Amino acid sequence: MGNFFTDVISTDSRFSSTTRVADPLLLEPVTRQLVQQIIDAAGNMGITIMIFETYRSQARQQELFNNGATKLRTVGVHRFGLACDIVRVVGGEPSWKGDFSFLGQLAHSSGLIWGGDWGDPTIKHSFVDSVHVQRCTVARQGDLFAGNFYPSNEYNPYTDDPHVLFAAAKMPAKGTGPRAKPRKARPGKTSA
Numbered sequence: 001m002g003n004f005f006t007d008v009i010s011t012d013s014r015f016s017s018t019t020r021v022a023d024p025l026l027l028e029p030v031t032r033q034l035v036q037q038i039i040d041a042a043g044n045m046g047i048t049i050m051i052f053e054t055y056r057s058q059a060r061q062q063e064l065f066n067n068g069a070t071k072l073r074t075v076g077v078h079r080f081g082l083a084c085d086i087v088r089v090v091g092g093e094p095s096w097k098g099d100f101s102f103l104g105q106l107a108h109s110s111g112l113i114w115g116g117d118w119g120d121p122t123i124k125h126s127f128v129d130s131v132h133v134q135r136c137t138v139a140r141q142g143d144l145f146a147g148n149f150y151p152s153n154e155y156n157p158y159t160d161d162p163h164v165l166f167a168a169a170k171m172p173a174k175g176t177g178p179r180a181k182p183r184k185a186r187p188g189k190t191s192a
């Protein structure tokens with residue numbers, strides 16, 4: 001049986017795109033709906049935010065890695081239409097500045113995992129991405145990437161098996177391949 005990744009993303013012309021995709025239509029429908037809910041709720045709080053990136057191809061991730069813009073060589077949950085990067089809008093431009101804890105609160109109440117705490121603020125995460133939300137626990141990612149898991153419409157990461165919810169996000173092991181010398185960090189721009 002197919003899912004949004006196999007049926008829609010895999011057949012989309014942007015599947016191997018190396019340019020940034022911000023189209024909400026490449027978000028899995030429930031994720032898309034929850035992201036819109038978060039944008040609306042932030043607006044009601046007086047905070048203007050926008051979708052910066054939805055789908056990301058492996059080709060783009062590799063390019064970002066080569067340019068030193070990310071420490072992750074392999075694309076993650078973005079590739080499956082289940083992750084979205086949401087930034088502030090300041091003067092009509094995307095902005096990564098300021099506190100994004102509001103995004104964590106809105107993500108939590110919408111049923112999305114926030115990259116600022118990966119669903120568990122009690123764990124010290126070595127990798128933090130405060131503009132990132134996803135509809136999948138960190139512990140499910142391995143199965144997602146392997147094609148053994150894709151969330152149903154009813155799936156809620158916060159009611160997922162507790163044993164798999166509380167997994168700390170880890171940085172990739174050091175020295176696992178050639179790595180461009182990181183440029184001056186552009187906070188949070190392209191990570192998970």
Ligand SMILES: [Zn+2]
Binds near residue numbers: 133192
């Ligand atoms: Zn992200």
